[in-house]
Amino acid sequence: MTPTEYDLLKALATHAGKIMTRRMLLDQVWGAGYMAESHCLHVSIGQLRRKIEPDPLHPRYILTVPGVGYRFNSNQEAPAPILSKS
Numbered sequence: 001m002t003p004t005e006y007d008l009l010k011a012l013a014t015h016a017g018k019i020m021t022r023r024m025l026l027d028q029v030w031g032a033g034y035m036a037e038s039h040c041l042h043v044s045i046g047q048l049r050r051k052i053e054p055d056p057l058h059p060r061y062i063l064t065v066p067g068v069g070y071r072f073n074s075n076q077e078a079p080a081p082i083l084s085k086s
Helices: 003-014 022-029 038-052
Strands: 019-021 062-065 069-072
Touching (some): 003 022, 003 038, 003 069, 019 022, 022 038
Antiparallel strands (some): 062 069
């Protein structure tokens, strides 16, 4: 795991069960200068999922909250689906 992936996992796990916005994660992991660079976050989430998820295409731990950010699910059960407002 890279230092950035570790910092990202630590930020998510510290707030397990709570939604972390993209802005919050970018600020905590990369710093305020990366606020417009959400692609860095998206790529790092994908790399982290490949390392910790049993099935990265169907994540159980790092969940996407559409239009908002991510949530760390520390439960061992499959997570309830996150519904987006349409």
